Amino acid sequence: MKIRRRDLLKGIAASGLLVAAEQSPAQAKRARKDLPPNAVGILYDSTLCIGCKVCEYACKQANNMPVEHTSSKEVMWDDPQDLSAKTLNIIKRYGVEGPKDTVEGFAFIKRHCMHCLDPACVSACPASALVKNPENGVVTYNKKACIGCRYCQVACPYNIPKFEWDSPFPEIVKCQLCAHLLVKGGISACCAACPTGASLFGPVEKLRSEAKRRMAMEPGEYYDFPVANIDGTEVQQHRAGAYVQHIYGERELGGSQVLYLAGVPFASLGLPELPEDSYVALADGIQYAIYKGMVYPLVVLGGLIYIIRNREEKKE
Amino acid sequence: MQERQALGGKVLTVPFKVCAAIVLIGLFFLGKRFIFGIGSVTNMNDGYPWGIWIAYDVVVGTALACAGYSIALIVYVFNKGEYSPLVRPALMTSMFGYTLAGISVIFDIGRYWQAYNIFLPWLSNLHSVMFEVALCIGTYILVLWMEFAPTLLEKFKAARLQARLNRIIFVFIALGILLPTMHQSSLGTMMLMAGHKLSPLWWSGFLPLLFLITAVVIGYAAVIFESLIASVAFKRPLELHLLSKISALMPWLLGLYLVIRIEDVNLRGYLPLAFEGGLLGNLFLLENLLLLAALLILAYPNNRQNPRLLFIASCAMLLGGSMYRFNTYIVGFDPGTGWRYFPSVPELFITFGIIAAEVMAYLWFVKTLPVLPKFTKA
Numbered sequence: 001m002k003i004r005r006r007d008l009l010k011g012i013a014a015s016g017l018l019v020a021a022e023q024s025p026a027q028a029k030r031a032r033k034d035l036p037p038n039a040v041g042i043l044y045d046s047t048l049c050i051g052c053k054v055c056e057y058a059c060k061q062a063n064n065m066p067v068e069h070t071s072s073k074e075v076m077w078d079d080p081q082d083l084s085a086k087t088l089n090i091i092k093r094y095g096v097e098g099p100k101d102t103v104e105g106f107a108f109i110k111r112h113c114m115h116c117l118d119p120a121c122v123s124a125c126p127a128s129a130l131v132k133n134p135e136n137g138v139v140t141y142n143k144k145a146c147i148g149c150r151y152c153q154v155a156c157p158y159n160i161p162k163f164e165w166d167s168p169f170p171e172i173v174k175c176q177l178c179a180h181l182l183v184k185g186g187i188s189a190c191c192a193a194c195p196t197g198a199s200l201f202g203p204v205e206k207l208r209s210e211a212k213r214r215m216a217m218e219p220g221e222y223y224d225f226p227v228a229n230i231d232g233t234e235v236q237q238h239r240a241g242a243y244v245q246h247i248y249g250e251r252e253l254g255g256s257q258v259l260y261l262a263g264v265p266f267a268s269l270g271l272p273e274l275p276e277d278s279y280v281a282l283a284d285g286i287q288y289a290i291y292k293g294m295v296y297p298l299v300v301l302g303g304l305i306y307i308i309r310n311r312e313e314k315k316e
Numbered sequence: 317m318q319e320r321q322a323l324g325g326k327v328l329t330v331p332f333k334v335c336a337a338i339v340l341i342g343l344f345f346l347g348k349r350f351i352f353g354i355g356s357v358t359n360m361n362d363g364y365p366w367g368i369w370i371a372y373d374v375v376v377g378t379a380l381a382c383a384g385y386s387i388a389l390i391v392y393v394f395n396k397g398e399y400s401p402l403v404r405p406a407l408m409t410s411m412f413g414y415t416l417a418g419i420s421v422i423f424d425i426g427r428y429w430q431a432y433n434i435f436l437p438w439l440s441n442l443h444s445v446m447f448e449v450a451l452c453i454g455t456y457i458l459v460l461w462m463e464f465a466p467t468l469l470e471k472f473k474a475a476r477l478q479a480r481l482n483r484i485i486f487v488f489i490a491l492g493i494l495l496p497t498m499h500q501s502s503l504g505t506m507m508l509m510a511g512h513k514l515s516p517l518w519w520s521g522f523l524p525l526l527f528l529i530t531a532v533v534i535g536y537a538a539v540i541f542e543s544l545i546a547s548v549a550f551k552r553p554l555e556l557h558l559l560s561k562i563s564a565l566m567p568w569l570l571g572l573y574l575v576i577r578i579e580d581v582n583l584r585g586y587l588p589l590a591f592e593g594g595l596l597g598n599l600f601l602l603e604n605l606l607l608l609a610a611l612l613i614l615a616y617p618n619n620r621q622n623p624r625l626l627f628i629a630s631c632a633m634l635l636g637g638s639m640y641r642f643n644t645y646i647v648g649f650d651p652g653t654g655w656r657y658f659p660s661v662p663e664l665f666i667t668f669g670i671i672a673a674e675v676m677a678y679l680w681f682v683k684t685l686p687v688l689p690k691f692t693k694a
C-alpha cells in the first residue's frame with residue numbers, strides 16, 4: 001500500500017504533539033552534575049572578613065589588572081564600585097553603621113566567579129571559549145575562541161563575566177580561580193593574601209565540611225580557623241560568628257565551588273535566592289525532549305522532502 | 317504556472333533617497349563602533365549585554381522575516397497551491413530580513429573577526445542554544461537565496477541553470493520549512509538560561525513553543541501587511557481573496573497562543589503581577605490584548621473581507637508578537653544591582669539604517685525583478 005501524503009503529514013503532526021504531551025516543560029530537565037574529582041574552590045566567611053580589600057589588591061597584582069578610578073580622576077587609588085572588565089574580585093559592604101554581621105548593622109561579601117558545577121556560561125558559549133576543567137572544575141576563558149556574543153553574560157546567574165565595552169578588540173573578563181597559579185602548585189592570590197582566613201582556598205569537599213564545622217560552633221566562643229589554604233599549616237584563633245545555617249553555593253543551581261558563610265541572610269548581601277536545579281539542566285532537558293539528539297529534525301526533514309518532491313513532480 | 321513581472325519604473329524615488337540618507341548616517345556610527353568599540357556608540361552594559369541590535373534586528377527582525385516560512389508552510393505542506401502568488405514577495409522579504417539580521421550580528425558581536433570559530437568542529441559547542449541558532453540561521457540565509465534564485469535566473473534568462481536548480485529545489489524548500497521551525501523556537505529557548513533575571517511574566521518552560529507560534533503569527537501578519545501596502549503603493553489590485561483565506565487560520569493560532577500564554581503564567585501563580593499596574597504588568601497586558609484584538613477581528617468571516625480591518629488586525633499581530641519578543645529580551649530582563657538600559661541615538665540609527673537598507677532593497681528588487689504576480693489592466 002502506498003503511503004499517502006496526508007497520512008504521513010498526520011504522522012509528523014502527531015509525533016510533534018506526542019513530544020509536547022510526553023514532556024511538559026516542568027519535568028524536562030536532565031540530572032545534576034557531580035563535583036569534579038579534584039575540585040578546588042574558595043570558602044568565604046563573611047563573619048571573618050574585615051573589609052581590608054587586600055584580596056582585591058592581590059587579585060589585581062596576580063592577574064595584571066589595571067587600577068580602576070570610578071569616583072573621580074583625582075582619586076589616586078583603585079576604587080571599583082562593582083566587578084568590571086578591570087576588576088575580577090570585589091569586597092562589598094551591605095548595610096549601615098551598626099554592629100557588624102547583623103541585619104541592623106552591616107556585613108561584607110566578596111564577589112567573583114562561583115565556578116559553578118553546572119556553569120550556565122559554559123553551556124551558553126557557542127564557541128567553547130569558556131570551559132570547565134574536568135579535573136579541578138575551574139572555569140576558564142580562552143580569548144582565541146571567543147566571538148564576543150556575550151551570551152555568557154546573559155546566562156550567568158551571578159552576573160560575573162564582564163566585557164571590554166570600550167575596546168575595538170574586546171575580551172570577556174572573569175575570575176579564573178588563578179588557574180595560572182594553580183598549575184604551578186600555588187593557591188588563589190586572594191586567599192593567599194587574606195589576613196584573617198576569611199577567604200580560604202582548598203578542595204571543595206574539605207571546604208564543605210569546614211563550613212559545616214563552623215555552623216555548628218557556639219557563637220562567641222574561640223575556635224581554630226585555618227588561614228589561606230585549608231591544607232596549609234597556618235591557623236588563627238577567632239570568636240565564632242552567629243552563622244546563618246546555610247552554605248550559599250552548596251546547592252544553589254546545582255552547586256558551585258565557591259561557598260559562602262555569613263551572619264546575615266544572603267539575600268541582604270545581594271545574593272539571589274535560587275532553585276536547586278540549574279537553568280542549564282532545564283534548558284538542556286527541553287532541547288533534548290524536542291530534538292532527541294537531532295533524530296526528530298532529520299525525520300521531519302525526510303518527511304518534508306518526500307511531500308514536497310511529490311508535489312513538485314505532480315506539477316510538471 | 318503563475319506569471320510574474322517586474323514593476324519597472326524609476327528606482328531613485330524620494331523614499332529611496334530618504335532611506336539612502338538614513339543608511340549613510342548608520343554607516344557613520346558603524347565606523348565609530350569598529351574604531352572605538354561597542355561602548356562608544358551604544359548604551360549596552362555589563363548588566364544588559366544585549367540591546368536592540370539583538371532584540372530588534374535579530375529576534376524581532378527574523379520573525380518579521382518569517383513571511384516566507386509561514387507561506388511556504390501552507391503552500392507546500394498543506395498543499396494549498398492557490399496561495400503561490402504570495403510566495404515570491406514573501407520569500408524576498410524573508411531573504412532581506414534574514415540576511416540583514418545576519419549582517420547585524422556581525423556588528424554586534426565583539427570579536428567578529430573570529431566569528432567563524434563557532435563552526436570549527438573542535439570549538440563548536442553542541443550544547444549551546446546559541447550555536448544551534450547561529451547554525452540554523454546561517455544555513456537558512458543560504459537556503460533563502462537558493463529558493464529565491466529562480467527569480468534571479470528568470471531575469472537573466474539562464475534557462476539551463478534554472479532547469480538544473482528546479483530539479484533539486486525541493487530540498488531547499490524542505491530545509492526552508494525545517495530550519496525556521498528549529499531556530500525560531502530556539503530563540504525562545506535561549507532566554508530560558510536567563511532564569512531569575514527574566515521576569516516570571518516572560519520566563520517559562522514554554523518559551524520555545526511561544527516563540528515558534530509568534531514567528532508564524534508575525535510571519536502571516538507580515539504577508540498581509542506587505543501585500544496590502546504594496547497594492548496601495550504600486551496601485552495594483554488587492555489580493556484580497558487570498559489574504560482573507562490565510563487570515564482564517566489566524567484566530568486558531570492566536571487562540572492557541574493566548575491560552576498557553578495566559579494559562580502558563582496563571583499556573584505558575586504570577587498572573588496577579590499583571591494587574592499590579594507596574595510597567596511590566598501593563599506591557600504584559602498590552603501585548604496580549606493586541607493579539608486578542610486581532611483574534612476578535614479575524615474571527616468574523618465578514619471582517620476578513622474588509623481590507624481596512626485586515627490591515628488593523630495585521631498591525632495588531634505585528635505589534636503584539638514583536639512586543640512579546642522584545643519584552644522577553646529587554647524589558648522583562650532585569651539583572652538586578654541597579655543596571656539600566658535604554659538605546660542610545662547612534663545605536664538606534666544603526667538599526668534604522670538596517671531597516672532603511674531593507675526597504676531600499678525591496679523597492680529595487682520589485683521594480684527590476686519578476687517578483688509580484690503579473691496583472692493586466694482590465
Ligand code: SF4
Nearest residue numbers: 113114116120121156
Ligand atoms: S558564576 Fe557565572 S561565570 Fe562563574 S562559572 Fe558560574 S555561570 Fe560561569
Ligand code: SF4
Nearest residue numbers: 125146147149150152
Ligand atoms: S562572549 Fe565569548 S565567552 Fe561569552 S558566550 Fe560569547 S563566545 Fe563565549
Ligand code: SF4
Nearest residue numbers: 059089175177188190
Ligand atoms: S581566585 Fe584569583 S582571580 Fe579569582 S578573585 Fe581570587 S585572586 Fe582574583
